[in-house]
Amino acid sequence: MTEKEAYADLGATTQEAMDIAETSMDIVRTFVPDETLNDRLRQKAVHSTGDIEFQHLIRCQNNPVVAGARAVLDEQPIVTDITMAKAGITGRGHDCPVQKAIGNGAELAAETGMTRTAASVLELDKQGVYEGAIAVVGNAPTGALALADCIEDGTRPAAIVATPVGFVKAEESRKRIREVADEYDIPAVTNVGKRGGSGLAAALTNELIHVASDARDGEVDLTAHE
Amino acid sequence: MTEKEAYADLGATTQEAMDIAETSMDIVRTFVPDETLNDRLRQKAVHSTGDIEFQHLIRCQNNPVVAGARAVLDEQPIVTDITMAKAGITGRGHDCPVQKAIGNGAELAAETGMTRTAASVLELDKQGVYEGAIAVVGNAPTGALALADCIEDGTRPAAIVATPVGFVKAEESRKRIREVADEYDIPAVTNVGKRGGSGLAAALTNELIHVASDARDGEVDLTAHE
Numbered sequence A, B: 001m002t003e004k005e006a007y008a009d010l011g012a013t014t015q016e017a018m019d020i021a022e023t024s025m026d027i028v029r030t031f032v033p034d035e036t037l038n039d040r041l042r043q044k045a046v047h048s049t050g051d052i053e054f055q056h057l058i059r060c061q062n063n064p065v066v067a068g069a070r071a072v073l074d075e076q077p078i079v080t081d082i083t084m085a086k087a088g089i090t091g092r093g094h095d096c097p098v099q100k101a102i103g104n105g106a107e108l109a110a111e112t113g114m115t116r117t118a119a120s121v122l123e124l125d126k127q128g129v130y131e132g133a134i135a136v137v138g139n140a141p142t143g144a145l146a147l148a149d150c151i152e153d154g155t156r157p158a159a160i161v162a163t164p165v166g167f168v169k170a171e172e173s174r175k176r177i178r179e180v181a182d183e184y185d186i187p188a189v190t191n192v193g194k195r196g197g198s199g200l201a202a203a204l205t206n207e208l209i210h211v212a213s214d215a216r217d218g219e220v221d222l223t224a225h226e
Helices: A003-008 A015-031 A037-049 A052-057 A064-073 A083-088 A106-112 A116-126 A141-152 A170-184 A198-216 B003-008 B015-031 B037-049 B052-057 B064-073 B083-088 B106-112 B116-126 B141-152 B170-183 B198-216
Strands: A058-061 A078-080 A098-100 A134-137 A159-162 A188-191 B058-061 B078-080 B098-100 B134-137 B159-162 B188-191
Touching: A015 A037, A015 A052, A015 B116, A015 B141, A037 A052, A037 A058, A037 A064, A037 A188, A037 A198, A052 A058, A058 A064, A058 A170, A064 A134, A064 A159, A064 A188, A064 A198, A078 A083, A078 A198, A083 A098, A083 A198, A083 B083, A083 B198, A106 A116, A116 A141, A116 B015, A134 A141, A134 A198, A141 A159, A141 A170, A141 B015, A159 A170, A159 A198, A170 A188, A198 B083, A198 B198, B015 B037, B015 B052, B037 B052, B037 B058, B037 B064, B037 B188, B037 B198, B052 B058, B058 B064, B058 B170, B064 B134, B064 B159, B064 B188, B064 B198, B078 B083, B078 B198, B083 B098, B083 B198, B106 B116, B116 B141, B134 B141, B134 B198, B141 B159, B141 B170, B159 B170, B159 B198, B170 B188
Parallel strands: A078 A098, A078 A134, A134 A159, A159 A188, B078 B098, B078 B134, B134 B159, B159 B188
Antiparallel strands: A058 A188, B058 B188
């Protein structure tokens, strides 16, 4: 596998898949700048949504690519909100434990009536799971809001990927993530608008893993981007 | 749980989640017609993408909602291309076995260099898995192209949900699905354009399950829509 092929897509292993992934990223780079490490998140967002305009909806705070890649190299946990985002995280190029929040906190959800995702985030945070982790919220606005609460209460994830989708609370939840990221200097990648979702969140997280692989291979010097 | 709450989202079980799901669908219905059963797929597409324009990108052929709901009621298998789409299929409201194609056909992929997804679809088709099944392709254009080949070779899924995303072969693969759906009278829901993805595919499939639940509960009369 050549370096270029390896870059194209960690998920592509056969010749045809690598050809498709390479051609696809070439097209993406025709439309999205390739100047900063954060541009790789914009490229990946375009790649995963199939929409060249999506690049303009991505917001990066506190150098999320460097922080995320370092967390990957340190084998910190990747914690997603729901099963679907977890399923989208590549198994290649990292040794991070990957876990999902949903499934935890069932009692809290039943007692309070809050969403299962919010309860699961609060429950995992109580166990210290988010400290130093890559916190990924792809689907659930209330999961992102709960994560913001945890950060206000002192939790410090290594990086946040938050792209909840939809018409109710999704934008608000990402705005709140940006506020706490700003206030407590947490590296974060989010999007604006009502779009988003687990596929986008997984793709952005996979790009952090990809940059970590490139750093490990000496193709990217993370210190040069700090 | 009231009927309205049950309708809002099979995935929502707590009060807050149901409130969000209901409000969200109310907003969606402000923008998307609610006149035909196929409109439910358009609503769901908008709901899952967070984009009210997405309704115009959905293409329905041969009454996919009725055919899909009947297949769900008949407990036919739901077969997705990749893990992520499978992870997005609700566990509630149906007794269909849900399986993914990826992971099968590894030898064929290694021998030929074709994508793992395409090889997995061809392998499962050899086993007869797609006959009468709900065939879901959310991610892999080559998976959709392989499925179209299988249909040309005589396989008849009960319904197809095909929404591969991206810049290379994705549009082409959906166009080919539409051609074989047309030629062999296969019920199919697809989208046009470069967007799509596993989240959309899972959401559309979940709506087939949802309509089946409504039919089971007597809220929808499928025969009235044939």
